[in-house]
Amino acid sequence: MIATAEIQVIPLGVGVSVRREVERARQLLMESGLRVELHAYGTNVEGELTQILAAIAKVHEVLHQEGVVRLTSAIKIGTRTDKAPSLAGKG
């Protein structure tokens, strides 16, 4: 099932600036094989739902392995059966 999603990863306990961790999360999403679009409040992705969910899990796993103690993610997922959902054609 093809889906679109928005993924925002917020690290807690790394200080006021979260730039390094946000960039690392984006790098992992860009390496996931999903179509990726960056914006100021998250990363939009398009691809197989199972692949999207696996990428989300990987971001949490890798950031924790690299020392981030606490993470909260805000995610939106869109699916539809009348046509393939895409980042280009919302509506």
Place this chain on the structure above:
Amino acid sequence: MIATAEIQVIPLGVGVSVRREVERARQLLMESGLRVELHAYGTNVEGELTQILAAIAKVHEVLHQEGVVRLTSAIKIGTRTDKAPSLAGKG
């Protein structure tokens, strides 16, 4: 990895009332084996992250199979390495 999450499922194209689809999503989450807490803006769950992500995928799949044409979900996921995250002890 144990996680907590909040899952809100919004069906589009079913009319102004979304009660039936929201209840069906909650039923699927309650059958998932995760710890579940209902509230007015979603369902909070606690359990293995992979199990939570599988439950989210199942909700989309089953609701589409049962005729809902379009779904958008809003999800928050929390993980931490200093202690087990739980719905009881936020902070």
Place this chain on the structure above:
Amino acid sequence: MIATAEIQVIPLGVGVSVRREVERARQLLMESGLRVELHAYGTNVEGELTQILAAIAKVHEVLHQEGVVRLTSAIKIGTRTDKAPSLAGKG
């Protein structure tokens, strides 16, 4: 216009534990005169939309005045014209 909302306030730069700031935000929402319901992923409120938005602004203002350097809030707002929205009767 009566609305319901979910408000989650995330302080950045206060360390791994955000309990103190989350409790302060909840206290401010409880003092706002809105109907309030607490849960693990935020505070649900019900009342006039303008009053809800004013309460959100106050939470940001007061927490900053009290020393929190950075805040990100995740908010959901629900309004409808067919009947009064309420935290009790979603759907």
Place this chain on the structure above:
Amino acid sequence: MIATAEIQVIPLGVGVSVRREVERARQLLMESGLRVELHAYGTNVEGELTQILAAIAKVHEVLHQEGVVRLTSAIKIGTRTDKAPSLAGKG
């Protein structure tokens, strides 16, 4: 207080396609005087917090006046005291 925000407006009861209502919401945000950036999962804005909150209220009010029966919005708000928050420089 300058803030950044992400605003996603979801109309319920208008059918599977929500394009017309989403475009109307974006038009209202673009007319608000705020700096605006569109993406597939919402509209990012930058400006005075009170102006942002007023724009959110106006979107709900106008869409209801124009016939949309039910609306749910997903909003993220960011503020900080160490420097001016901006859509350009997240982190």
